[in-house]
Amino acid sequence: MTDINALTRLCAPPGTPISIRWEPVEAALAMALPTDYKLLADTYGPGRFNDYLAVFHPHGVTEYVNLTGPMPARIRGQLREQARRGLIPVPHDPDTLFAIGSTDNGEYLFWVTDPADDPDHWRVAVNEARGPGWYTFDGNLTAFLTTVLSGQTRVPLFPRGLTDRTPGFTPSQPVLVKPQPFQDQPPIDTAALRAWARANGYDVPLRGRVPAHIRAAWEEAHKA
Structure with a gap:
């Protein structure tokens, strides 16, 4: 069984696979891409696994999740x-x-792109959001997603409740409003935000996206 078959058995794709023209994508990146990633992107399209893990995609709906956008270089x-x-x-x-x-x-x-000329042997690495921790997975991205979502691999940097529910994939929705520039949206300590929200009477989920109105209230309360 290939890695993509194992993933689709665990986590159903959203529908009909899309067809991506990979030649211009690889030309724009000036590098060849792993075979498993191309199958993953064709099968699932842009979106998020378990409302937590977003894989960058050539059709990513914002610059923050677009494979050929500015984020990798930044x-x-x-x-x-x-x-x-x-x-x-x-x-x-x-x-x-x-x-x-x-x-x-x-x-x-991250892909650890070593050796540079053999993308099908690239490993996956994860860095801690607000700390020095790193985790390296000795396998490709599709195998990483499969073992993490199934609970076979425990990434210490990820929340313990990530696999408490049936694995799922949520396709990205088109963005109709241009996002603010990257530098105007500094990262927020989501743990502190959730704690503040609960202390102030907001019903905030334990994981997943923090609703926009709660984040707006947090930012208003913490203006300099």
Whole structure:
């Protein structure tokens, strides 16, 4: 059984597979892509697994989740700076790390693109959102998703309740309003936000996206 078959048996795709023209995508990135990722992107399209894990996609609906958008380069630049200044240990050469996904809590998923000319043997790495922790998975992205969503692999950086429900995939919806610039939306400590919301009488989910009105109230309450 291939990795994509194992994943689709565990987590049903949203519908008819889409057809992506991979030649211009790879040309734009100036690198070949793993075979498993192409099957994953064709099968599921853009979206999120368990309302927590978003995989970057050539048809990503915003720059934050678009494979050929600016996020991979921005994140790599941040890692280079962290490594140069010794702020946070980076266990892999930042030049080998290519951001391929993100989580609701602010972690990033990376391909470890070594060897550069053999993408089907790239591993997956995850960094801690607000700390020095890293986790490396010795396998491809599709196998990583399958073992994480099935509970076979426990990523210490992810919430314990991630696999409490049946694995699911939610397709992305088109974005009709242009998002604010990246630098105007600094990351928020979602744990602190949820604690504040509960203390102030808001009904906030334990995981998944924090509703926009709660985040707006948090930002209003914490204006300088």
